[in-house]
Amino acid sequence: MTSTDATAAGKGRAGVWNLPNVLTMLRIALVPFFVWFLILDAPGLHSEAGPWRWVAAAAFAVAIYTDKLDGDIARSRNLVTDFGKIADPIADKLLIGSALVMLSVLGELPWWVTLVILVREWGITALRFFVIRYGVIPASRGGKLKTVVQTAAIFLYLLPLAAIAPWLGWVAFAVMMVAVLITVWTGVEYVVEALRLRSKGKRQEQA
DSSP states (O other), rough: HHHHHHHHOOOHHHOOOSHHHHHHHHHHHHHHHHHHHHHHHHHGGOOOHHHHHHHHEEEEEEHHHHHHOOOHHHTTTOOOOHHHHHHHHHHHHHHHHHHHHHHTTTTOOHHHHHHHHHHHHHHHHHHHTTTTTTTTOOOOOOHHHHHHHHHHHHHHHHHHHTTTTTTHHHHHHHHHHHHHHHHHHHHHHHHHHHHHHHHHHHHHHHO
């Protein structure tokens, strides 16, 4: 093998310890700090919409930005790995899940919304592991849209805008309802894709 061939082969294989995966792990590490900031703003679990609430919103925004950044870097530098395909959605679910739970604990978001989204998110994650022997289910366009709408809705909730104008709280709730609908719809799509992948894998095993 020539040095040129070796270089080309190296570019086709990305190790686990690359920049996109490090950013994904950083996003996971930010989750407990984000939750802590929310708690600091809510003594007795009653939000005061103080400076720590703004810090929590900023931490959420930074974490979400790393999600976009690691995806852009992975695609532009050909650093997409199976680890990243699995760890990236898990990091998103930890961040979004913690935000939803905390908003419900603080009484700002109905618990049924949190439960519907969490059951879908972790159910699909479990499904990914269930069919992983047959292949990895990558994030679909609908799944990416779901993540964008969910994060937009959560960010609107995190910003203490209702204290400034009550109608902004209704805007946040409307966006969250759209997020719930997309979440359920894409969940059904992933189940269909998982069944298709499993069926294809079974046929290959029997061939």
